[in-house]
Amino acid sequence: MVKNSKKEDEIREDIRDIRNRIDKIMGDTHNISRILTLGDREIIKKDLSELVANSPKRAEVLVLTKDYIDREELCKKINTDGRNLNTFLNPFLEKGYMSDTKSGRKKLYKRSEIVDLIGFERIPEFAKLIKEWEASKSEP
Numbered sequence: 001m002v003k004n005s006k007k008e009d010e011i012r013e014d015i016r017d018i019r020n021r022i023d024k025i026m027g028d029t030h031n032i033s034r035i036l037t038l039g040d041r042e043i044i045k046k047d048l049s050e051l052v053a054n055s056p057k058r059a060e061v062l063v064l065t066k067d068y069i070d071r072e073e074l075c076k077k078i079n080t081d082g083r084n085l086n087t088f089l090n091p092f093l094e095k096g097y098m099s100d101t102k103s104g105r106k107k108l109y110k111r112s113e114i115v116d117l118i119g120f121e122r123i124p125e126f127a128k129l130i131k132e133w134e135a136s137k138s139e140p
Helices: 002-039 041-052 056-064 071-078 082-095 113-117 124-138
Strands: 098-103 106-111
Touching (some): 056 082, 071 106
Antiparallel strands (some): 098 106
8 A cells, every 4th residue: 555655645746746847838838939929020010011901990899808708798899790609700710819718608819919919909000909999988
């Protein structure tokens, strides 16, 4: 019985070591990704400009997906029918600027960290579109 306990302790220690190594690799990979993103900032900005295409709703989709949001709530916030939502989401999903995930029966969307790294909301052309969308929400 003592041998089993010692063996279990060794296995637990090995698992802990593996997890620590995975966390380090993930951190290193994340840092490399950040460096590459910042180096390609202008290319990403241009790509997003083409995807947003002067659409205040597309700009707002990127703002609203800073944190996870489900389809239904996203439709309400941008005032669109669920059947039309993919028009706004697919360009970002296809290029990797947004991801989707399932949580129970709900599908959730979240923008990629790349969008945050380039300072999307602070870029003048996007800030203007976001303001236009916010103004349109307050109109009767």
